[in-house]
Amino acid sequence: MCESCESEQCEPSEDLTSVPSDVSEKTIEPAPIPVPEEWSDNQKRLARYLDGLTAFDTKESKSIPAIELVQALYPNGWGVTDTGEIYQLGFTGKRTPIRFRAFCDNMKWATYSSQYDTFCERMFSGSVGKIHTTSGDDIHEIFMTYRPGSCMGGDGDDVQSFRELYAINDDCIGIIYAGPKSNPLIESACSCLYWIGAKRVYLDRLYSSGSYHAKMQYDLFADHLEKQHGKKCVPIYCKSHKREQWSKDITFKLTNHGNPLPYMDTIQNVKDCNSRHIWMTTASTGLRCTDTSGTWPDGRGRCKCESCGCAIDEDDAYNWNDSTYCEECYSDVVGHCEYTEQDCDADDIQSIELYGHQSRYHSRRTGFYVTSPAWHTLSVSSDTISSYFTELHDGTYAVNGLTIEDNRGRTFASDPDSWDDAVLTEDGELYHTDDVVQLSDGRYYPQDECVEVDGEWYISGEEPEPENDDDSAENVSENEDNTTEKELV
Numbered sequence: 001m002c003e004s005c006e007s008e009q010c011e012p013s014e015d016l017t018s019v020p021s022d023v024s025e026k027t028i029e030p031a032p033i034p035v036p037e038e039w040s041d042n043q044k045r046l047a048r049y050l051d052g053l054t055a056f057d058t059k060e061s062k063s064i065p066a067i068e069l070v071q072a073l074y075p076n077g078w079g080v081t082d083t084g085e086i087y088q089l090g091f092t093g094k095r096t097p098i099r100f101r102a103f104c105d106n107m108k109w110a111t112y113s114s115q116y117d118t119f120c121e122r123m124f125s126g127s128v129g130k131i132h133t134t135s136g137d138d139i140h141e142i143f144m145t146y147r148p149g150s151c152m153g154g155d156g157d158d159v160q161s162f163r164e165l166y167a168i169n170d171d172c173i174g175i176i177y178a179g180p181k182s183n184p185l186i187e188s189a190c191s192c193l194y195w196i197g198a199k200r201v202y203l204d205r206l207y208s209s210g211s212y213h214a215k216m217q218y219d220l221f222a223d224h225l226e227k228q229h230g231k232k233c234v235p236i237y238c239k240s241h242k243r244e245q246w247s248k249d250i251t252f253k254l255t256n257h258g259n260p261l262p263y264m265d266t267i268q269n270v271k272d273c274n275s276r277h278i279w280m281t282t283a284s285t286g287l288r289c290t291d292t293s294g295t296w297p298d299g300r301g302r303c304k305c306e307s308c309g310c311a312i313d314e315d316d317a318y319n320w321n322d323s324t325y326c327e328e329c330y331s332d333v334v335g336h337c338e339y340t341e342q343d344c345d346a347d348d349i350q351s352i353e354l355y356g357h358q359s360r361y362h363s364r365r366t367g368f369y370v371t372s373p374a375w376h377t378l379s380v381s382s383d384t385i386s387s388y389f390t391e392l393h394d395g396t397y398a399v400n401g402l403t404i405e406d407n408r409g410r411t412f413a414s415d416p417d418s419w420d421d422a423v424l425t426e427d428g429e430l431y432h433t434d435d436v437v438q439l440s441d442g443r444y445y446p447q448d449e450c451v452e453v454d455g456e457w458y459i460s461g462e463e464p465e466p467e468n469d470d471d472s473a474e475n476v477s478e479n480e481d482n483t484t485e486k487e488l489v
Helices: 003-008 041-050 066-073 100-107 114-126 136-145 157-168 214-229 327-333 360-366 382-388 469-488
Strands: 054-057 062-065 078-080 086-089 095-098 132-134 173-178 190-196 200-208 232-235 251-255 269-273 277-281 302-304 311-313 318-320 323-325 334-337 342-345 349-356 374-381 389-391 397-399 403-405 411-413 422-424 430-432 436-438 444-446 450-453 456-459
Touching: 041 066, 041 078, 041 114, 054 066, 054 100, 062 066, 066 100, 095 100, 100 114, 114 214, 132 136, 132 214, 136 157, 136 173, 173 214, 190 214, 200 214, 214 232, 318 327, 323 327, 327 334, 334 349, 334 374, 342 374, 349 382, 349 389, 374 382, 382 389, 397 411
Parallel strands: 200 232, 349 397
Antiparallel strands: 054 062, 078 086, 086 095, 132 173, 173 190, 190 200, 251 277, 269 277, 302 311, 318 323, 334 342, 349 374, 389 397, 403 411, 422 430, 436 444, 450 456
């Protein structure tokens, strides 16, 4: 049990101001005091609760009727509401509440003395809206508002999943609770789990930040449950004022809620379990549900999937980036780089067209590339792309070192079949097809390094020479002479 819970579940202290035994237990049967007609309903109500009871007047050092001491202590006015709030009036008529413990202290009633018990029972039976019970899904709200100090009182998803054991077993588990505004004996919100058996109702430990009259509150809760269920109610955590603690072992068969068991109160040992049911008992079994992080009924360790929140056997869990996942979520969160053969974040994976060897894995295993470069469709991480690949001009990729750049700055794979508008010149440079010419022998050269002669391209300096000019002049002269001779004839 955690220390915070232990400190709240201590036995009620009996440190109320002590008085001599002959005074605290002295019984005086005063004659009934007539109640003045002018008293208010609240004054008459308190007078009825105090009827026949005595209190010790410290000024006079004697016992007197309790109603007389009330009039002496609160001369400006006093009373008790129908919800059990005791109060006094000030000089201005303003109502000031009197805490139940303080009132009993002023009466000099020892805790659980006959005077104290009688007054408590009268107050309880006369107040309105005293005690409530609930079960099912409403248990969650009561755990968060009426169980101070409880390890299972939070509103987190984990804790709620643990408490679901109580919610789904509403045929045999409930919670009884009360608050200071609705019950005169309660100084703070308090509650108890209870278990409904075949022959009796078992009242578990009391959670309250004010344990001044816890044993009396136990009895009030037990009385309420006996009337509600028509069965005897017995406390199983500790004895109450009027009831002995149940001493025999108890076992309940519960529906398995499929989650870890909560930090349970008294019936906290797992006797047996399967996928449908859990047998909880007070007998020692070696597996106690006293872990604030939840206890699995089969005793095996579990962890929570970071993604979907499901419970995973520790042997079936997958870890990634310091988080734990189930198998299904792991495949959604973690991707696999086909090039490096390493896992990575699924969001970091992208599919690319790659010119290169089949994978780096082959080269690392054998020490050299075992396949010729080819085009592949691979799923790779962004880190792999930045480390091993070069993006080509058309959005595809090539392994670093398997690329070539043309004269216009475009990057291609070194695969000639992928050069749709580029060619390799005779000197081994890649050029755009618009920037090269093809010689008559089929070789390609940059256009700015060639000249065109009579529709044919030649490397500059290798083009054919033009015909001789002197030979042309002789031919022309001879032609002219022939023409003259013809004219003379």
